[in-house]
Amino acid sequence: xxxxxxxxxxxxxxxxxxxxxxxxxxxxxxxxxxxxxxxxxxxxxxxxxxxxxxxxxxxxxxxxxxxxxxxxxxxxxxxxxxxxxxxxxxxxxxxxxxxxxxxxxxxxxxxxxxxxxxxxxxxxxxxxxxxxxxxxxxxxxxxxxxxxxxxxxxxxxxxxxxxxxxxxxxx
Numbered sequence: 552x553x554x555x556x557x558x559x560x561x562x563x564x565x566x567x568x569x570x571x572x573x574x575x576x577x578x579x580x581x582x583x584x585x586x587x588x589x590x591x592x593x594x595x596x597x598x599x600x601x602x603x604x605x606x607x608x609x610x611x612x613x614x615x616x617x618x619x620x621x622x623x624x625x626x627x628x629x630x631x632x633x634x635x636x637x638x639x640x641x642x643x644x645x646x647x648x649x650x651x652x653x654x655x656x657x658x659x660x661x662x663x664x665x666x667x668x669x670x671x672x673x674x675x676x677x678x679x680x681x682x683x684x685x686x687x688x689x690x691x692x693x694x695x696x697x698x699x700x701x702x703x704x705x706x707x708x709x710x711x712x713x714x715x716x717x718x719x720x721x722x
Contacts, residue, residue: 570650577643578672584639585676589685593628596635600628636692637699644669644703652711662704669700 584592604624608615615623648665656664673696680686 636695640699
Protein backbone atom coordinates (compact mmCIF):
# COMPACT_ATOMS: atom_id res chain seq x y z
CA UNK A 552 0.00 0.00 0.00
CA UNK A 553 1.48 3.32 -1.11
CA UNK A 554 -0.30 5.47 1.47
CA UNK A 555 -1.28 4.49 4.99
CA UNK A 556 -4.82 5.71 4.48
CA UNK A 557 -7.10 7.74 2.27
CA UNK A 558 -6.81 10.53 4.86
CA UNK A 559 -3.04 10.62 4.36
CA UNK A 560 -3.52 10.79 0.58
CA UNK A 561 -6.02 13.64 0.97
CA UNK A 562 -3.62 15.57 3.23
CA UNK A 563 -0.82 15.04 0.73
CA UNK A 564 -3.00 16.31 -2.13
CA UNK A 565 -3.94 19.40 -0.10
CA UNK A 566 -0.26 20.09 0.61
CA UNK A 567 0.65 19.81 -3.10
CA UNK A 568 -2.30 22.05 -3.99
CA UNK A 569 -1.13 24.72 -1.53
CA UNK A 570 2.39 24.67 -3.04
CA UNK A 571 1.04 25.17 -6.54
CA UNK A 572 -1.45 27.77 -5.32
CA UNK A 573 1.48 29.79 -3.94
CA UNK A 574 3.18 29.54 -7.36
CA UNK A 575 0.01 30.67 -9.15
CA UNK A 576 -0.50 33.59 -6.74
CA UNK A 577 3.07 34.70 -7.34
CA UNK A 578 2.49 34.50 -11.10
CA UNK A 579 -0.69 36.53 -10.72
CA UNK A 580 1.12 39.19 -8.68
CA UNK A 581 3.84 39.44 -11.35
CA UNK A 582 1.19 39.73 -14.06
CA UNK A 583 -0.75 42.44 -12.19
CA UNK A 584 2.41 44.47 -11.53
CA UNK A 585 3.50 44.08 -15.17
CA UNK A 586 0.08 45.17 -16.42
CA UNK A 587 0.41 48.59 -14.77
CA UNK A 588 1.25 51.35 -17.25
CA UNK A 589 4.81 52.60 -16.75
CA UNK A 590 3.63 55.95 -15.36
CA UNK A 591 1.47 54.28 -12.71
CA UNK A 592 4.12 51.75 -11.76
CA UNK A 593 6.86 54.36 -11.52
CA UNK A 594 4.64 56.72 -9.52
CA UNK A 595 3.77 53.97 -7.03
CA UNK A 596 7.35 52.87 -6.48
CA UNK A 597 8.61 56.45 -6.35
CA UNK A 598 5.97 57.23 -3.69
CA UNK A 599 7.21 54.35 -1.55
CA UNK A 600 10.84 55.45 -1.97
CA UNK A 601 9.93 59.07 -1.23
CA UNK A 602 8.25 58.05 2.02
CA UNK A 603 11.31 55.99 3.01
CA UNK A 604 13.78 58.76 2.18
CA UNK A 605 11.74 61.45 3.95
CA UNK A 606 11.37 59.25 7.03
CA UNK A 607 15.12 58.57 7.03
CA UNK A 608 15.87 62.30 6.73
CA UNK A 609 13.57 63.07 9.67
CA UNK A 610 14.97 60.27 11.84
CA UNK A 611 18.60 61.13 11.11
CA UNK A 612 18.02 64.88 11.06
CA UNK A 613 20.10 64.98 7.87
CA UNK A 614 20.49 68.38 6.30
CA UNK A 615 20.09 68.03 2.56
CA UNK A 616 18.61 70.33 -0.03
CA UNK A 617 15.37 69.59 -1.86
CA UNK A 618 17.22 68.86 -5.15
CA UNK A 619 19.58 66.49 -3.31
CA UNK A 620 16.61 64.72 -1.74
CA UNK A 621 14.96 64.24 -5.14
CA UNK A 622 18.23 63.00 -6.65
CA UNK A 623 18.43 60.37 -3.90
CA UNK A 624 14.77 59.39 -4.44
CA UNK A 625 15.25 59.07 -8.20
CA UNK A 626 18.48 57.07 -7.83
CA UNK A 627 16.99 54.64 -5.31
CA UNK A 628 13.79 54.30 -7.33
CA UNK A 629 15.69 53.56 -10.54
CA UNK A 630 18.01 51.02 -8.93
CA UNK A 631 15.21 49.48 -6.87
CA UNK A 632 12.95 48.95 -9.87
CA UNK A 633 15.73 47.10 -11.69
CA UNK A 634 16.70 44.90 -8.74
CA UNK A 635 13.07 44.24 -7.82
CA UNK A 636 12.81 42.04 -10.93
CA UNK A 637 15.47 39.79 -9.45
CA UNK A 638 13.89 39.79 -5.99
CA UNK A 639 10.41 38.93 -7.26
CA UNK A 640 11.74 36.15 -9.47
CA UNK A 641 13.93 34.89 -6.61
CA UNK A 642 10.71 34.32 -4.65
CA UNK A 643 9.10 32.81 -7.74
CA UNK A 644 12.08 30.43 -8.13
CA UNK A 645 11.85 29.39 -4.47
CA UNK A 646 8.14 28.67 -4.77
CA UNK A 647 8.52 26.89 -8.11
CA UNK A 648 11.36 24.62 -6.94
CA UNK A 649 9.42 23.77 -3.80
CA UNK A 650 6.25 22.91 -5.75
CA UNK A 651 8.12 20.81 -8.31
CA UNK A 652 10.02 18.93 -5.58
CA UNK A 653 6.93 18.39 -3.43
CA UNK A 654 5.17 17.01 -6.51
CA UNK A 655 7.83 14.34 -6.91
CA UNK A 656 10.56 16.09 -8.91
CA UNK A 657 14.04 15.04 -7.84
CA UNK A 658 17.62 16.11 -8.42
CA UNK A 659 18.74 17.90 -11.54
CA UNK A 660 15.43 17.19 -13.26
CA UNK A 661 13.51 19.23 -10.63
CA UNK A 662 16.04 22.05 -10.99
CA UNK A 663 15.78 22.10 -14.78
CA UNK A 664 11.96 21.91 -14.78
CA UNK A 665 11.77 24.75 -12.24
CA UNK A 666 14.22 26.92 -14.16
CA UNK A 667 12.55 26.34 -17.53
CA UNK A 668 9.13 27.26 -16.13
CA UNK A 669 10.54 30.41 -14.46
CA UNK A 670 12.37 31.57 -17.59
CA UNK A 671 9.45 30.84 -19.90
CA UNK A 672 7.22 32.85 -17.56
CA UNK A 673 9.78 35.68 -17.50
CA UNK A 674 9.82 35.70 -21.33
CA UNK A 675 6.02 35.74 -21.44
CA UNK A 676 6.02 38.59 -18.90
CA UNK A 677 8.37 40.65 -21.06
CA UNK A 678 6.27 39.95 -24.18
CA UNK A 679 3.14 40.94 -22.22
CA UNK A 680 4.76 44.29 -21.38
CA UNK A 681 5.00 45.17 -25.09
CA UNK A 682 1.23 45.74 -24.97
CA UNK A 683 1.26 47.86 -21.79
CA UNK A 684 1.46 51.66 -22.25
CA UNK A 685 4.96 52.95 -21.58
CA UNK A 686 6.43 49.48 -21.16
CA UNK A 687 8.66 47.46 -23.46
CA UNK A 688 10.41 44.13 -23.71
CA UNK A 689 13.78 44.66 -22.03
CA UNK A 690 16.52 42.08 -22.12
CA UNK A 691 18.02 43.54 -18.93
CA UNK A 692 14.74 42.78 -17.11
CA UNK A 693 14.73 39.27 -18.54
CA UNK A 694 18.31 38.81 -17.34
CA UNK A 695 17.40 40.01 -13.84
CA UNK A 696 14.35 37.71 -13.81
CA UNK A 697 16.51 34.76 -14.84
CA UNK A 698 19.24 35.52 -12.30
CA UNK A 699 16.62 35.89 -9.56
CA UNK A 700 15.07 32.55 -10.55
CA UNK A 701 18.46 30.81 -10.53
CA UNK A 702 19.26 32.20 -7.08
CA UNK A 703 15.83 31.23 -5.71
CA UNK A 704 16.06 27.70 -7.08
CA UNK A 705 19.61 27.35 -5.77
CA UNK A 706 18.61 28.57 -2.31
CA UNK A 707 15.70 26.12 -2.22
CA UNK A 708 18.01 23.27 -3.30
CA UNK A 709 20.43 24.22 -0.51
CA UNK A 710 17.56 24.28 2.03
CA UNK A 711 16.45 20.82 0.83
CA UNK A 712 20.02 19.56 1.18
CA UNK A 713 20.29 20.87 4.75
CA UNK A 714 16.90 19.38 5.71
CA UNK A 715 17.83 16.01 4.20
CA UNK A 716 21.24 16.10 5.91
CA UNK A 717 19.57 16.77 9.28
CA UNK A 718 17.01 14.04 8.69
CA UNK A 719 19.68 11.47 7.85
CA UNK A 720 22.10 12.33 10.66
CA UNK A 721 19.59 13.02 13.41
CA UNK A 722 18.68 9.34 13.67
